[in-house]
Amino acid sequence: MRKKLLINLAMVLVIPGFLFTVSCAKKTIRAETSLTQQAEDEAAAEKSKQEELARQQAIEEQRLQEEAERKTAARNMFLNEDIFFEFDSAVLLAEAQEILKKKAEWLINNSDVTATIEGHCDERGTNEYNLALGERRAESAKTFLMDLGIAESRLNSISYGEERPLDPGHNEEAWAKNRRGHFTIN
């Protein structure tokens, strides 16, 4: 009798234990499933994050590229845009002054740069006089830039007189191109 009771008791204890065990096992499986889901979610999130990052990086790159292009364009404009003079004159024309204002702005934005201003003449005058005239032209431009706040130490000038024409022609069109102030960066 007593033995039977013990078995019953054991059964009572064991079966729920079994039950408990089963339920426990079920629970574990469910938890594993949820972990996989989470990883997948995280990967997706990561991917989209990466995509977002790449997109932003591309935008940034494009921005930088555009910025660099803008800088190069500004630099090229500084280097390539000459100022022009009238015959036997070193007076800065209105158009030349506008160009010089842009050059001053560029020099302010690029404070590490020192520039050289070349003064050139057309072939009609005589060589020696044109060396002096070319110097006056370079000095006119230099003084104008200094008045706009560019330090003298950042500006060099050199005269080439009529020795380095841009256009080798012998007509007014060529002469007009050759009476110029040209800028280089040191």
Place this chain on the structure above:
Amino acid sequence: MFSKDRMKKHSIKTICLIVIASFMVVGMGICGARYDYIDITHPFLRKIPIAIPVFKKIYSGDATERLSRTASDLLAETLEFTGYFKILDRDAFLVDMQTVISLANVNFYNWTSIGAELLVTGGVLIQDNQVEMELRLYDTFKEKLLVGKKYKGLIKDQRKIVRRFCSEIIFFLTGDRGFFNSEIAFVSKNSGNKEIYVCEFDGYNPRQITHTKSITLSPAWSSDGKWLAYTSYAKGKPDLYLKHLRQKRGAVVSKKGINITPAWVPNKFELAATLSFSGDPEIYLLTGTGKIIKRLTKKRGIDLSPTWSPDAKHMAFVSKRSGTPQIYIKNISSGAVRRLTFQGRYNTQPSWSPKGDKVAYAGMGNGLNNIFVIGIDGQGLIQLTHDQGDNEAPSWSPDGSLIVFSSTREGPSRIYVMTAYGTDQRRLLALEGEQTEPDWSPGMVNN
């Protein structure tokens, strides 16, 4: 005596060229200038007809044959170069000098009848590599020997012998030694870059003096012919170089800005040049070693291109002080400055004549320059070049009889010569590339 001076110089250079006889006509020991063959006031108005037959070969032989012809041709060319003579055509000659028994006996009628007023005869004898040349100048109407010289030297020295005798002829006729020992410096783009070259007065033997591989400009001779000053971009900017032609000596003036337009002071080791280190191109007086002695111009604006009067008491220069480039003259001791040119709106490149009475310059009209000469009192302005391209950079021969200049009349700029009155304009030489900015040396360059 000139010949002896020259002998001394050449004995140093181991050139055996000596005058072994001088037989000037009796009673003609007077200064040639008094002898009125060439009218000094209008020297090129009437050219003197001169006959120069091929020199007589004392011994026959191929070398003598060649030399007698080349030497007599060279003598004719050299005399023609002066602008004083009309060289008569040898085809018209009535007598063949090769058949003449004695050079000393001239039948003057043979020469007066073809219009010759002067006659040069010569005899050539070659032994080994030595040549003996006997040269005589006759007045055919007065039937007189005017100049007679006998020279001995190496065959390769025939040019020197001929020039020596031409110098004697010109000295006899004008009282001036002429330019037969002078040279001309100029700028040539022959090598692709502008470099300084030097040639003999007639364009012979051009040679490159600078090898800067940059822009090199404005050569200027010192009055002893030993130094050249010039501007060069050899170090990237226009600096002034002072260079001894035979020794490795010199100096560089490399101040901020431009260092240009040198002009040596006559008979001094000093020069004037334009420097802009003050911020304005001004003319300074410098030592021959490039040190500043003093400032010569003091006006705001362009001042440049000094040229000295022969006595160094005055300096002509270009200034824009009145608004256009014009030529001014400064009295060095008083400091007074007066304007010389009033015609035209662009007058530059002044060159003071060796006689001291005139200034040659380039004046621009319609975009082209022409050569002008004006008296230093501002009177007697004459234009020497007309309607023939762009003409620049006049420079006087040391005797003042000729002017060398550059011109684009045949396309690229070349060096030309004309008489001081604008006649006989001809090209001096043509190298590859352009030639510009000639400067005629003083008379005694040791060549």
